[in-house]
Amino acid sequence: MAASLPLVDTCCSPLTEGALDDAAASTLAAKFKALADPARVRLVSIIAAADGGEACVCDLTEPLGLSQPTVSHHMKLLAAAGLVAREQRGRWAYYRVVQDELTSLAGVLRSGAAPSVNNG
Amino acid sequence: MAASLPLVDTCCSPLTEGALDDAAASTLAAKFKALADPARVRLVSIIAAADGGEACVCDLTEPLGLSQPTVSHHMKLLAAAGLVAREQRGRWAYYRVVQDELTSLAGVLRSGAAPSVNNG
DNA sequence: CTCACCTATCGATGAATGTCAATACGTGGC
DNA sequence: GCCACGTATTGACATTCATCGATAGGTGAG
Numbered sequence: 001m002a003a004s005l006p007l008v009d010t011c012c013s014p015l016t017e018g019a020l021d022d023a024a025a026s027t028l029a030a031k032f033k034a035l036a037d038p039a040r041v042r043l044v045s046i047i048a049a050a051d052g053g054e055a056c057v058c059d060l061t062e063p064l065g066l067s068q069p070t071v072s073h074h075m076k077l078l079a080a081a082g083l084v085a086r087e088q089r090g091r092w093a094y095y096r097v098v099q100d101e102l103t104s105l106a107g108v109l110r111s112g113a114a115p116s117v118n119n120g
Numbered sequence: 121m122a123a124s125l126p127l128v129d130t131c132c133s134p135l136t137e138g139a140l141d142d143a144a145a146s147t148l149a150a151k152f153k154a155l156a157d158p159a160r161v162r163l164v165s166i167i168a169a170a171d172g173g174e175a176c177v178c179d180l181t182e183p184l185g186l187s188q189p190t191v192s193h194h195m196k197l198l199a200a201a202g203l204v205a206r207e208q209r210g211r212w213a214y215y216r217v218v219q220d221e222l223t224s225l226a227g228v229l230r231s232g233a234a235p236s237v238n239n240g
Numbered sequence: 241c242t243c244a245c246c247t248a249t250c251g252a253t254g255a256a257t258g259t260c261a262a263t264a265c266g267t268g269g270c
Numbered sequence: 271g272c273c274a275c276g277t278a279t280t281g282a283c284a285t286t287c288a289t290c291g292a293t294a295g296g297t298g299a300g
Binding site: 016018022025026033035039041042046048049063097099107108109110111 | 136139146149155168219225
């Protein structure tokens with residue numbers, strides 16, 4: 001009866017709704033892995049908080065205290081996971097957060113069932 | 121006197137609300153790291169889908185195809201991250217999902233600002 | 241007490257990861 | 271064309287991680 005909306009089609013069904021097969025779990029784990037590092041978590045938050053919601057690599061090295069290649073490496077991983085989008089503008093590469101992906105991940109973590117219906 | 125708000129005290133403030141410091145990012149990354157493995161993602165989903173919302177290690181080795189020590193290891197990591205709770209009952213160790221933690225993580229991923237106000 | 245059973249820990253090993261210095265790539269200015 | 275600038279890639283290194291077999295710890299049954 002679940003009015004199955006294609007919302008979470010991007011990734012997987014909610015974690016707590018049913019047992020996931022290995023493929024779905026791998027897809028999901030890959031996205032969580034992209035956020036499984038303090039540097040990448042900070043990158044996402046800094047970009048989201050940046051003016052215009054975007055930032056170039058040159059703006060990210062200093063607040064993180066990491067080298068430029070390292071930041072570029074992290075951004076590549078975040079982009080590969082679909083959590084940020086890259087746009088080349090002149091000599092600069094601007095990154096912005098893909099909120100849809102974060103929201104989709106959030107949906108996976110929320111319990112799909114009605115809150116009143118506990119497991120008792 | 122850190123006027124720390126007890127609201128999101130469980131974890132951190134939303135990712136997209138402002139730049140996180142290293143401590144908050146590390147705390148957050150540690151929780152995501154617990155879900156950054158297909159085996160652990162499956163474990164959480166299987167436990168959540170299990171009868172009564174709980175399962176013992178003996179019920180988890182077979183569907184995952186992993187050895188008992190490996191499953192025990194993963195459960196330890198999930199428990200350390202606060203994502204599952206352990207309860208010893210007789211000879212069995214029953215694990216259940218801590219939905220509050222998952223919901224808290226979901227809150228971090230959702231954009232705290234009004235949805236209409238995009239970053240354009 | 242002894243045994244069977246379930247779980248956790250230990251030790252080892254191959255793979256993945258984060259980091260940097262050096263360097264290559266692309267773009268715009270002269 | 272040449273150079274300066276921002277970014278991505280390469281190579282190397284130390285650390286962390288996932289996995290297993292062997293084994294120890296703890297609980298209930300006989």
